[in-house]
Amino acid sequence: MSARSAYLHNDTTGAAPMAFTTILSADDLKGLLASATPPLLLDCSFELTQPGKGREAYLAGHIPGARYVHLDDDLAAAPSGTNGRHPLPDAEALAQRLRVLGLSQGQQVIAYDASGGAWAARAWWLLRWLGHEAVAVLDGGLPAWVEAGGALEAGEAGPTIVGDFAPRAPLVGGTMEADEVLANIESRAAQVLDARDPSRFRGDPNPIDPVAGHIPGAKNRFFRDNLDASGRFRPANALRSEFTALLGEAHAILQCGSGVTACHNALAMEIAGLPGARLYPGSWSEWIADPSRPVATGEV
Missing domain, CATH: 3.40.250.10 (Rhodanese-like domain)
Structure with missing residues (x-):
């Protein structure tokens, strides 16, 4: 069973939905997508030696409604030559990018890739770094979704409403220099x-x-x-x-x-x-x- 913790919102029935905060299964995700408050899906597909391949894979087929985030462009800042290949992005710049993608306060976020979570885990950590609790990685990623009979769509996702997400205190252990x-x-x-x-x-x-x-x-x-x-x-x-x-x-x-x-x-x-x-x-x-x-x- 996926690890979960109490969700911060109440739904219209007065029940307290649960937030996925580490991983969830493809069947769990199907349930979320059918709910009245669907999650924000982040497709994190990437290839280290061919940085453009991730977007190509996304356009060829992704979980319906997913938005693409690029490791180099969205989940990292530009390297200077002395600060590593993937420096942490500016917190407010990342928060703005997430708002443009449609993220609202307390909304469930699900990140996935086709590489065992290698890149999706970075998105998970960054959202926790920004204080967002309801974020999880799809266990098994896109292959698990397809194996479970999940549909795919090609091309860019449709337009969305800008969200109201704002960073809060970090929910990770911090960083070291x-x-x-x-x-x-x-x-x-x-x-x-x-x-x-x-x-x-x-x-x-x-x-x-x-x-x-x-x-x-x-x-x-x-x-x-x-x-x-x-x-x-x-x-x-x-x-x-x-x-x-x-x-x-x-x-x-x-x-x-x-x-x-x-x-x-x-x-x-x-x-x-x-x-x-x-x-x-x-x-x-x-x-x-x-x-x-x-x-x-x-x-x-």
């Missing part, structure tokens, strides 16, 4: 978890990282380890056991290549009942922009 992560190498006050694949973490040569390796003291938690063979999130108890084994009693600092798939680990920890992890948004792409920062290689 590079100097704080650097200081943590000595203090070991928190445990860095790196969401990149094991080969990149080890420091094997690859086309993405100009400098290969990882932050000294980090442990590897490949984001795809959060998923089962079907591309859905694994059970909460399994996730909790694995994250606890990595962290012990330490708090988590989450990073990856550019602060995107680290959000997948944040979502998995929330599902596991382990909220409060802090995100290092600049991640490895920011870390290696300064050659004075230390680099480790090999297994941990």
Whole structure:
């Protein structure tokens, strides 16, 4: 069953609907779309090496009514060369974009992609960062929707009414700057978890990282380890056991290549009942922009 929490609004019958705040199934989504207060759907399709492919995929077929958000253009600010590939967007600029897409206060938001939630989790984290509680990721993404018999539509979604969404206090554990992560190498006050694949973490040569390796003291938690063979999130108890084994009693600092798939680990920890992890948004792409920062290689 999907993790849910009490919704903030009451409907016209006086009942209190439930808000999905982590993940939901395709059948759950069908129920929401048939309700009197449908959610805002965000299609987050993206390909790291071909940034235009996500929009092409969206135009070819998406969940009816979904709006497209682009990782580079909507879910990140422009990189400067020293702040990582996907810096956090300006909060008010993102809020305005969400209003234009139709988001109203308290409205349920559902983000999805076709990549196991790799990009949708970034949208989930950002909305939580803006204080929006009712946001969840479609478990299994677009493939799960199609498997469940869900319809698709092509082309752009129709016009919508601008919403009244406004940011509130963050509902995530906060962020960390590079100097704080650097200081943590000595203090070991928190445990860095790196969401990149094991080969990149080890420091094997690859086309993405100009400098290969990882932050000294980090442990590897490949984001795809959060998923089962079907591309859905694994059970909460399994996730909790694995994250606890990595962290012990330490708090988590989450990073990856550019602060995107680290959000997948944040979502998995929330599902596991382990909220409060802090995100290092600049991640490895920011870390290696300064050659004075230390680099480790090999297994941990």
